Amino acid sequence: MLSKRTKVKYTEKKKKSKYPKVSFFIFDKWCKRCGICVELCTHKVFITDEEGYPRAVKPIECNRCGFCVSRCPDFALQIIEGRGEEEERNRKL
């Protein structure tokens, strides 16, 4: 369905989150690198990579307010509850 997708896996294993786990999908093909999700996230979940695209480096900090999704002007960001592996597998079909 959606052509290009990116998933960044969280690597810090020591810290435990008080919120349920979420996964972030960023569609680079649609993203226009405006930086709204990176700058306006109150929990600093995202960073900008060297090409200017957002990358979710701390999904464990996410409190699931959903403002990054609703403020993304290009529908390029999607949050999926859980690890999101099933969704990713379905989308490959």
Added chain:
Amino acid sequence: MTVKNADVYQYLRHEKKFPLIWCSGCGNGIILGSMIRAIDSLGIAKDKTAIVSGIGCSGRVSTYMDFNTLHTTHGRALAFATGLKLARPELTVMVAMGDGDALAIGGNHFIHAARRNIDLTAIIFNNSIYGMTGGQISPTTPRGSIASTARMGNIESPFDIAKLGEAAGAAFVARGSTYHTDELDELMVLALRKKGFSVLEVVTPCPTIFGRYNRLGSAVNMLKQQRDSLVSMHDAGNMSAEELQGKVSLGILADYDKPEFCEEYEKLIERAHKA
């Protein structure tokens, strides 16, 4: 939080028309998402919804949404929508217009649709400038701002869309912004539910044209300025008069119960049959 955009894609023509044509950081996409979430939360079927749009950056809304859509001539979106609503009263009709589209070219259509109080939801994308044609001053450009036709600063006073709509007779008038997206979703739902002409002005940033001429910084900075200069309806009750001074309030600005045009027209037909 619910996963907000998981269901959004079924209402979009994303396989053919994406990525969006709008500039990086343009707020129109945020309003488009809010419109879809409002329709989704009300559970209105795709076939029972019609999106009418005019010309301009906001006119592209009808291209991206997978409903019955109508892309009309400049300023005449409300005129087309009036005809559509009268022919098919069972449809929920949303009209997406820009500020120049609604108030300059279609200004007369706007005040008369409001006077007639026909059951439409007019969403006005207020970015304070004509973005698509290169940054001419629009009826909502603030006094003193720079545009391509006002290089030394605009000397005209802007329209207040909410007051204009209320004075012309609209049943529901509200103002939202692209920073306060949760509130925008609520207002969009209320505007859709209201029987009668509802006007929803949405303040949206234009970082490429308006922001660049007036040195307002990036799209992120323009959204932060919205946060600082606008007061959401939930916060306004807790703030003192001094804090509210110089700020523009969001939320519901007028809500009246008035006779609606389609219902009155049905009654007229019944009366004519009896006579």
